Amino acid sequence: MIHYLTPYATDGNIGRALNEACALVPDGDWICLRDGDAMFTTPDWGRTIDYVIREYGGQYDLFGAVTNRIGWKHHQVPGMMDVMDIHRHWEVGAMIQANGPQVEPTTELIAGFFMLFSKETWKNNPFPEDRRRARLFDMDFSMKIKRRAIIRGLYLLHLYRIWSDNPRSDVKHLI
Secondary structure, three states: OEEEEOOOOOOOOHHHHHHHHHHOOOOOOEEEEEOOOEEEOOOOHHHHHHHHHHHHOOOOOEEEEEEOOOOOHHHEOOOOOOOOOHHHHHHHHHHHHHOOOOEEEEOOOOOOOEEEEEHHHHHHOOOOOOHHHHHHHHHHHHHHOOOEEEEEEEEEEEOOOOOOOOOOOOOHHHO
């Protein structure tokens, strides 16, 4: 079973909110965390995730995806950062997904807009609950997990601080 979670922390303790949500998932199941400002662009996204778990879940402990708007280049689809046309995002998502899951191992960290991992992986590496490092929850979690991969065949539209002139450094919503 795959549990799709989008926890939120009104007090800024993102790690605690993530841990509380992950703790509710039964042992043996998988967890898919997704930011509230990220969305799947194709109707078969669930089949792709299920396939990745069945085919690659024994090889990797943490999966990321690709997106339009994120600070980490290894997750970006070139040329999509400032595209605001939802139809274009659907087209890109459909083209990417049509090529299959394309799971690629990486030594890079996995960004928190989309993280896929087993309950066991989380139990061995819970999210840090230090509010001072709240905005780094994905980095802190990802650094502990060595077997990482990016699903190049799964595209999400991510608004990623669209309200900001400087999205890489605007973190006021996280603290």
